[in-house]
Amino acid sequence: QKEQLLKLVEVPSVTQDGVAMMLAANISSLKELETALGNGAEGVGLFRTEFLYMDRTRFPTEEEQFEVYKTAVQKLKGKSLTIRTLDIGGDKQLDYHELPEEENPFLGFRAIRFCLEHKDLFKTQLRAILRASHYGNVKIMYPLITSVEEVREANRLLEEAKRELTAEGVPFLTEIKAGVMIEVPAAVAIADMLAEEAAFFSIGTNDLIQFTLAVDRMNERISHMYEPFHPAILRMIRTTVQAAKTKGIPVSICGEIAGDVNALPIWLGMGIEVLSLSAQAILPLKERVLHSRASDGRYVFEEMLRCATAGEIKDLARRYFAEAA
Numbered sequence: 001q002k003e004q005l006l007k008l009v010e011v012p013s014v015t016q017d018g019v020a021m022m023l024a025a026n027i028s029s030l031k032e033l034e035t036a037l038g039n040g041a042e043g044v045g046l047f048r049t050e051f052l053y054m055d056r057t058r059f060p061t062e063e064e065q066f067e068v069y070k071t072a073v074q075k076l077k078g079k080s081l082t083i084r085t086l087d088i089g090g091d092k093q094l095d096y097h098e099l100p101e102e103e104n105p106f107l108g109f110r111a112i113r114f115c116l117e118h119k120d121l122f123k124t125q126l127r128a129i130l131r132a133s134h135y136g137n138v139k140i141m142y143p144l145i146t147s148v149e150e151v152r153e154a155n156r157l158l159e160e161a162k163r164e165l166t167a168e169g170v171p172f173l174t175e176i177k178a179g180v181m182i183e184v185p186a187a188v189a190i191a192d193m194l195a196e197e198a199a200f201f202s203i204g205t206n207d208l209i210q211f212t213l214a215v216d217r218m219n220e221r222i223s224h225m226y227e228p229f230h231p232a233i234l235r236m237i238r239t240t241v242q243a244a245k246t247k248g249i250p251v252s253i254c255g256e257i258a259g260d261v262n263a264l265p266i267w268l269g270m271g272i273e274v275l276s277l278s279a280q281a282i283l284p285l286k287e288r289v290l291h292s293r294a295s296d297g298r299y300v301f302e303e304m305l306r307c308a309t310a311g312e313i314k315d316l317a318r319r320y321f322a323e324a325a
C-alpha cells in the first residue's frame with residue numbers, strides 16, 4: 001500500500017477531467033520539510049514558525065530566523081513557501097516571556113494580537129522573512145486576523161521593514177505577497193473587505209471550526225461536537241471562497257480537514273485548487289484526486305449545500321467515492 005502510494009510522488013495531482021489540485025504541505029520544522037518533499041509536496045502552504053520560539057531561553061534573533069527560512073527556501077528549489085508569522089499564545093506558551101494568565105487563552109492575547117503589541121519582535125521576524133525571500137518564492141501570512149485594521153497595521157510594519165532593508169542595501173523580494181488566515185467567523189463575515197487588503201486567503205479550519213461551533217479544539221469532553229462537516233462550516237468556507245473569487249485573490253485551505261479524503265468533493269465543488277496538508281496525508285489524497293472528476297464534485301457539492309446535517313453531508317461524500325471507485 002505504502003509502496004503503491006510512493007509511486008505517486010512524481011505524478012502530477014490532476015483530476016480525470018484535467019483540474020490541477022496543488023497539494024502543498026503544512027510544516028513546523030525543517031525536518032518536516034524533508035518529509036513533505038519526500039511525499040511529493042508541491043510547496044509549503046503553511047510554515048508554522050512557533051518552533052523557532054519555543055523550547056529555548058530567549059526570542060530568536062533575526063539572524064537565527066533568517067538562516068532557518070533561507071534553508072527552507074533553498075530546499076524548496078523555487079516551489080513556494082508561505083511563512084506564517086508567530087502564532088504564540090492560546091495553548092502555546094514561552095518559557096522566557098511571561099504571558100498573562102487568561103480565562104480563555106484561545107480568545108486571548110495571541111498570534112497577530114501579540115505581534116502588533118510587540119512591534120519590535122514582529123519586525124524582527126518580518127525582516128528575517130524578507131531577507132529569505134531574496135532566495136526564492138516566499139509569501140507572508142498573518143494568523144488570527146479579525147479586522148481590516150490588523151491587516152493594515154501588519155502591512156504598515158512590513159513596509160517599514162522593507163524601507164529599513166532598502167536603506168541598508170539588503171536585498172529582498174520587493175513584490176512579496178502578504179496574505180491572511182481566515183480562521184475566525186468575523187474574518188469570514190468581512191472577507192470581501194479583507195480581500196482588498198490581503199494578497200491571498202488561507203482558510204484555517206482548525207480554528208474556524210472551534211470558533212464557529214464554539215467548541216474548544218482541545219477539550220476532549222466535547223470533541224464529538226468538533227464537526228468539520230457541519231453545514232455551518234461549509235457555508236463559512238463557501239462565503240470566504242466566493243469573496244476571494246469575486247475580488248480575484250487566491251484562496252486555499254490549510255486546516256486539518258484539507259487532508260481528509262472525504263472533503264475532496266467540497267474543494268472540487270468550490271473550485272479550490274490549492275490545499276495545504278500534513279505530509280503524511282499528501283499521497284493518499286493525491287490518489288483520490290487522480291480518481292476524481294471535478295465536474296462530479298461540483299454536482300455533489302451543490303447537493304451538500306442543501307443538507308441540514310453533517311451526517312448527510314458525510315454520506316454524500318462517501319457515496320461520491322464509492323461511485324468514483
Ligand code: PEP
Binds near residue numbers: 048183206207254255
Ligand atoms: C488552523 O487554525 O486551521 C491552522 C491551520 O492553524 P493552527 O492549527 O496552527 O492553529
Ligand code: MG
Binds near residue numbers: 143183204206207
Ligand atoms: Mg489557527
